[in-house]
Amino acid sequence: MVETTRRREIEDAASSLFREHGYSGTSVRDIARALDIQGASLYAHVTSKQDVLWSIVDKAADRFEAAADAALLGVGGSRSGPGSRMDALVRAHVRVVVDDLERASVFVHDWRSLSVGRRVEMLARRDAYEARFRAIIADGVATGAFAPVDPVVAASYVLTALNGIVAWYRPDGRVSPATLVEIYTDLSRRAVRARATEH
Amino acid sequence: MVETTRRREIEDAASSLFREHGYSGTSVRDIARALDIQGASLYAHVTSKQDVLWSIVDKAADRFEAAADAALLGVGGSRSGPGSRMDALVRAHVRVVVDDLERASVFVHDWRSLSVGRRVEMLARRDAYEARFRAIIADGVATGAFAPVDPVVAASYVLTALNGIVAWYRPDGRVSPATLVEIYTDLSRRAVRARATEH
DNA sequence: CCTACCGATCGGTAGG
DNA sequence: CCTACCGATCGGTAGG
Numbered sequence: 001m002v003e004t005t006r007r008r009e010i011e012d013a014a015s016s017l018f019r020e021h022g023y024s025g026t027s028v029r030d031i032a033r034a035l036d037i038q039g040a041s042l043y044a045h046v047t048s049k050q051d052v053l054w055s056i057v058d059k060a061a062d063r064f065e066a067a068a069d070a071a072l073l074g075v076g077g078s079r080s081g082p083g084s085r086m087d088a089l090v091r092a093h094v095r096v097v098v099d100d101l102e103r104a105s106v107f108v109h110d111w112r113s114l115s116v117g118r119r120v121e122m123l124a125r126r127d128a129y130e131a132r133f134r135a136i137i138a139d140g141v142a143t144g145a146f147a148p149v150d151p152v153v154a155a156s157y158v159l160t161a162l163n164g165i166v167a168w169y170r171p172d173g174r175v176s177p178a179t180l181v182e183i184y185t186d187l188s189r190r191a192v193r194a195r196a197t198e199h
Numbered sequence: 200m201v202e203t204t205r206r207r208e209i210e211d212a213a214s215s216l217f218r219e220h221g222y223s224g225t226s227v228r229d230i231a232r233a234l235d236i237q238g239a240s241l242y243a244h245v246t247s248k249q250d251v252l253w254s255i256v257d258k259a260a261d262r263f264e265a266a267a268d269a270a271l272l273g274v275g276g277s278r279s280g281p282g283s284r285m286d287a288l289v290r291a292h293v294r295v296v297v298d299d300l301e302r303a304s305v306f307v308h309d310w311r312s313l314s315v316g317r318r319v320e321m322l323a324r325r326d327a328y329e330a331r332f333r334a335i336i337a338d339g340v341a342t343g344a345f346a347p348v349d350p351v352v353a354a355s356y357v358l359t360a361l362n363g364i365v366a367w368y369r370p371d372g373r374v375s376p377a378t379l380v381e382i383y384t385d386l387s388r389r390a391v392r393a394r395a396t397e398h
Numbered sequence: 399c400c401t402a403c404c405g406a407t408c409g410g411t412a413g414g
Numbered sequence: 415c416c417t418a419c420c421g422a423t424c425g426g427t428a429g430g
Binding site: 399 | 415417418421424425428430
């Protein structure tokens with residue numbers, strides 16, 4: 001399916017509706033209504049409702065992975081310490097989330113509505129992504145830069161906190177996206193760092 | 200509606216299904232099938248699907264509030280420092296979550312499917328609940344026990360992390376519920392505490 | 399708790 | 415992108 005303007009408009013409308021009502025709570029006619037066309041007309045652009053969900057989730061996963069790659073590369077990879085790498089990953093993740101809250105919300109919540117094959121595929125990608133956090137935390141614990149936390153639990157803690165942004169954050173509120181990125185980076189770094197007296 | 204054994208079985212089954220497929224993704228017949236009865240037979244025990252959702256969410260909210268009350272009372276209220284009060288709140292919250300992951304998941308995710316009036320009511324209760332965390336964090340920042348974090352953002356960070364447990368935690372895995380409670384309390388306390396050199 | 403049934407809506411197709 | 419339509423399923427009611 002080629003990427004057209006209409007196709008992007010459909011995914012924009014669908015992301016917004018999926019975020020507010022969930023995949024099951026959104027009908028094909030709801031999406032069409034947002035675009036002022038008939039429900040059946042949507043099928044001139046997409047093959048199924050499931051296909052729209054997959055496009056949104058797949059591209060969102062691409063964005064998170066690309067941002068993490070770039071962030072680690074930018075900070076010099078494993079030549080830099082676990083603290084800097086953790087900060088870079090958190091910063092990149094929060095940026096992707098606040099950059100498109102609708103699509104991030106669908107990625108976070110609605111991937112469970114994917115068909116079995118795609119859900120399994122996405123679960124593997126999510127696990128590989130989360131493994132970057134686990135590895136950095138384990139490294140920090142090993143060097144003593146981080147407190148002796150369980151890397152699996154700590155990575156889940158931090159990532160669910162970052163993903164939780166989609167549930168409460170309003171970009172037009174008191175806290176700007178840039179400020180949110182910095183606050184979340186600080187909170188995440190502090191959650192795993194060792195006491196100042198320990199190193 | 201009186202609380203009967205059957206009624207509780209219905210809410211148990213509904214919680215499990217809502218957790219896995221969401222409120223919209225679960226049909227009345229799905230719930231009935233889990234209890235080996237006909238879809239229409241469910242209406243001998245409940246007045247509507249929405250009514251079942253409300254019961255689950257309302258009772259879950261009761262549990263979180265009661266646990267927070269007891270936790271603050273147990274730690275001596277405002278006579279104890281912000282650190283102890285924060286620990287008590289976090290511990291209580293995580294205990295309620297791991298004690299019934301299905302109902303906690305419905306409370307966290309499916310309250311958005313409540314009818315408008317009930318959704319507004321629940322939003323107010325959630326805000327009052329979250330305000331306890333905000334107040335304690337603001338207190339800790341004022342006394343210097345906590346880092347100079349934004350109390351609103353920090354409370355959202357911590358609470359979404361705690362609620363995120365429902366998305367990944369498996370109680371039959373490597374980490375016992377009791378251990379999870381301790382790790383999460385440590386991570387949350389560390390996220391907001393001041394550097395050891397600062398106090 | 400059952401059978402039988404209701405109108406509304408679902409995702410999707412045919413044919414233009 | 416439209417009209418017209420499909421079979422399936424939805425939440426819920428009637429009457430036992």
